[in-house]
Amino acid sequence: DIQMTQSPSSVSASVGDRVTITCRASESLSGYLNWYQQKPGEAPKLLIYAASKLQRGVPSRFSGAESGTDFILTINTLQPEDFATYFCQQSYGAPRTFGRGTRVDLK
Amino acid sequence: EVQLVESGGRFVQPGRSLTLSCEVSGFRFGDYTISWLRQAPGKGLEWVGFIRSKDYGGAPEYAPSVKGRFTISRDDSNKIAYLHMNSLKMEDTAVYYCSREERAMVNFYYYYFMDVWGRGTAVTVSS
Numbered sequence: 001d002i003q004m005t006q007s008p009s010s011v012s013a014s015v016g017d018r019v020t021i022t023c024r025a026s027e028s029l030s031g032y033l034n035w036y037q038q039k040p041g042e043a044p045k046l047l048i049y050a051a052s053k054l055q056r057g058v059p060s061r062f063s064g065a066e067s068g069t070d071f072i073l074t075i076n077t078l079q080p081e082d083f084a085t086y087f088c089q090q091s092y093g094a095p096r097t098f099g100r101g102t103r104v105d106l107k
Numbered sequence: 108e109v110q111l112v113e114s115g116g117r118f119v120q121p122g123r124s125l126t127l128s129c130e131v132s133g134f135r136f137g138d139y140t141i142s143w144l145r146q147a148p149g150k151g152l153e154w155v156g157f158i159r160s161k162d163y164g165g166a167p168e169y170a171p172s173v174k175g176r177f178t179i180s181r182d183d184s185n186k187i188a189y190l191h192m193n194s195l196k197m198e199d200t201a202v203y204y205c206s207r208e209e210r211a212m213v214n215f216y217y218y219y220f221m222d223v224w225g226r227g228t229a230v231t232v233s234s
Contacts, residue, residue: 001171030216031213031216031218032218032219034220034221036152036221038152042226043204043224043225043226043227044152044204044221044224045224046220046221046222049211049218049220049222050211050213050218050220053211053213053218055220055222087151087152089152089154089220089221091208091218091219091220094157094168095154095156095168095169095170095171096142096154096157097154098151098152098153098154099151100151101151101152
């Protein structure tokens with residue numbers, strides 16, 4: 001099974017900051033990497049698919065990048081509604097696997 | 108409106124069985140792979156398994172943690188997916204979500220992602 005190592009587990013930030021979250025896959029994913037945002041009590045929401053494609057309706061301050069087996073989610077100019085937990089997920093093979101999540105909270 | 112609604116979650120004793128349902132509306136259910144995922148209290152997301160559309164053979168896949176105990180099925184005519192859970196353990200306690208796995212072509216390849224989720228149904232396994 002493909003292992004996803006996500007870091008950091010939490011980050012404290014202020015409104016207006018840039019936040020970066022990294023996921024490292026245990027093998028090549030050829031871009032089959034998705035990012036989700038989850039707020040307490042809610043279902044996850046898709047932000048990015050295919051490593052860098054922005055899902056419809058997601059603000060452009062969210063972006064994704066790929067470098068080998070490393071994947072980066074960047075949130076530019078953090079907004080109040082962005083305080084949440086973020087998960088990466090590989091869709092290269094089954095079983096699908098997730099990173100452990102990164103909680104973004106207020107500094 | 109594209110919607111998935113889970114139901115069937117409840118309190119159940121260890122060793123017992125439970126079936127969850129995922130009712131779908133707003134899209135052609137038969138064209139999509141449907142996934143089941145779960146989230147234990149205070150924990151991250153865990154993919155439980157999925158069932159492919161008939162066009163892709165209709166076969167299910169499972170996470171190692173549930174293989175042999177859980178079964179996913181689908182009723183395309185009624186637009187419902189099921190998660191049949193046997194031999195439940197306390198560690199199966201979680202909110203269970205179903206989702207649609209969409210695909211998009213990027214640079215001539217199809218990529219897969221879960222673009223619509225239900226709100227979840229809670230399963231508590233305890234004596």
